[in-house]
Amino acid sequence: MENIIFDVKNLNLFYGEKQALINLNMQIEKNAITALIGPSGCGKLTFLRCLNRMNDLIDGCRVEGDILIEGKDMYKGDLNVVDLRTRVGMVFQNYALYPHLTVRKNIMFPLENLKRKDRLSKEEMEKRVLDAAKMVSLEELLDRKPRELSGGQQQRVAIARALVKMPRVLLLDEPLSNLDARLRLQTREEIRRIQRETKITTIFVTHDQEEALSISDLIVVMKEGILQQIGKPQEVYDQPANLFVAKFLGTPPINVFSGKVTDGQVKIGEETVLLADLPDQEVTVGIRPEGFVVDEDGTFSCALKGIEVLGRDISIVASH
Ligand code: ADP
Numbered sequence: 001m002e003n004i005i006f007d008v009k010n011l012n013l014f015y016g017e018k019q020a021l022i023n024l025n026m027q028i029e030k031n032a033i034t035a036l037i038g039p040s041g042c043g044k045l046t047f048l049r050c051l052n053r054m055n056d057l058i059d060g061c062r063v064e065g066d067i068l069i070e071g072k073d074m075y076k077g078d079l080n081v082v083d084l085r086t087r088v089g090m091v092f093q094n095y096a097l098y099p100h101l102t103v104r105k106n107i108m109f110p111l112e113n114l115k116r117k118d119r120l121s122k123e124e125m126e127k128r129v130l131d132a133a134k135m136v137s138l139e140e141l142l143d144r145k146p147r148e149l150s151g152g153q154q155q156r157v158a159i160a161r162a163l164v165k166m167p168r169v170l171l172l173d174e175p176l177s178n179l180d181a182r183l184r185l186q187t188r189e190e191i192r193r194i195q196r197e198t199k200i201t202t203i204f205v206t207h208d209q210e211e212a213l214s215i216s217d218l219i220v221v222m223k224e225g226i227l228q229q230i231g232k233p234q235e236v237y238d239q240p241a242n243l244f245v246a247k248f249l250g251t252p253p254i255n256v257f258s259g260k261v262t263d264g265q266v267k268i269g270e271e272t273v274l275l276a277d278l279p280d281q282e283v284t285v286g287i288r289p290e291g292f293v294v295d296e297d298g299t300f301s302c303a304l305k306g307i308e309v310l311g312r313d314i315s316i317v318a319s320h
């Protein structure tokens, strides 16, 4: 359990009558970057909000089950909510920076609002701001106003503002969705770098599977409030738990055929595509685009529909 930060146990969440999370059980690793992925509305943000009890602020929201953070029950009262949120910082998708404040003052803001017993001296606050700014490479920009920054830099200010309280965990809601394509690539590398350097446990929500596969150590795939699979990106890609996961990951997507197994041969129509030690049955056959090898003498034939040249890749579009 030592490397586990969150241990989620039989978690169910309701908005009034509607159940948004259904019996979630999982363990999330410390010092790693974990992506929560799945289609819009599947409960990613809802689950993220459970991890620092932000859902307490939502009328009619009810939670059953529990989450342990480093062994402490979050929902059963081992930890008060203020302490929890100091440990678990969050950056919202629509993070608002204060336009009239400098970057320095924006980052300092959470420290200025600490309750009396936790208040820091002016010097300590300055030092914390500088440390947080350095982590996200903003130290040169501390005297600027938000409007003098690019979208990616503003995003980094929002992250620094969360880091300044020195949380154990950083939660990010769709951190890249407000950025244009080029900046997204750059900023996602930035987030990876920040995570590697600070080792801070980071959990982020995205609906973009490529983003998730490229920068995370672990991915959690959800659908309609139900956990589908949790694992290393490559493992989930290579060994999807079900057809939904197989289809959700990968561009171009996996090719799906209905087939059957007869005498140890997996067939699509009458053509054998694989040998497998399975009893005779109807099956669904999924083949990743890169799983095909062009071979004139191969057993599987299809009709060419077109060729797409995409710079690095060439896609053959065909039907069976
Ligand atoms: P995702 O982040 O995967 O897009 P959400 O967690 O935002 O999904 O939403 C999951 C489900 O819960 C959706 O059906 C959504 O409509 C519902 N939901 C989210 N927030 C609220 C809320 N504050 N009140 C009621 N229903 C909500």
Ligand code: MG
Binding pocket: 040, 041, 045
């Ligand atoms: Mg959403």
